[in-house]
Amino acid sequence: MPELPEVEVIRRDLVPHIQGRRIVEVSITERRLTRRRGTPAEVAAALLGCRITALRRRGKFLFLDLGQESLVVHLGMTGQLRWAEGRGGVKADRHTHAVLSFEGGGRLLYRDTRKFGEMFLLPTATATESLRIGIEPLHSAFTPRALQQACRGRRSIKTLLLDQTRIAGIGNIYADEALFRAGIRPTRRADSLRPEEIRRLHDAIRRVLRAGIRHRGSSISDYRDACGRPGRFAAQHRVYHRHGMPCRVCGATIRRILLGQRGTHYCPACQH
């Protein structure tokens, strides 16, 4: 599933191909894709003839700035953005729900089997505020103190890390991996973490997200970069999808529980 590192890898992949280029043809074939705002026809008409001035990321959202408006893309669970050079190469299949063609050749394909992803237009100036996204964990403003302030409430720390209005971009994989690296059990109440644990978690979040980007993302099932290649970070996972297997640090058996309806993985010996 595309989380902050995966979206950032895709953003970086796409910049050299589409930044500064003009959209000359648009096809949006899935009504669900634009459900948050507008119809496929309206979004397609608005995109036609626009030049992409910048590609930005905020949490798991990708913004294609077009001047006054931005095309906001969220990949949901199984969304993929794929760059196709020229006319040939990558083919649209029954899960390809949008195709943007660019002046001078090249196409951007949006593909999403489970259709949890979204694509819609927002005014550029207020786009990020209107989405109510929490603090950006790789930004300098994300300090241990900022994490401590985000940790108010009685919920489990795992559930809190998944709350996009508190901290942006962390999903199920990086939440479990960060908590392992911090030595904290996912079931712990967020407001029970001691200052030392907050510091460790803050450090672990930043390290694991940066490592995810460096290894070009986690490909458990569907994730691919903009060139169609899987990421390599899953091989570095300590706990995610490793239940029943020995902990790489202590050898104890990794457990899997349900927390807030999400599969949650941890080492019973390393995490307290």
Next chain:
DNA sequence: AGTACGCCCTGGCCGC
């Protein structure tokens, strides 16, 4: 206000 939970969707897997 903060928290909990059902729902959307489809490929893959399990058991018979």
Next chain:
DNA sequence: TGCGGCCAGGGCGTAC
């Protein structure tokens, strides 16, 4: 080999 049923999970709407 075939098929019904269940599961994963991000984020939103609704309920408490």
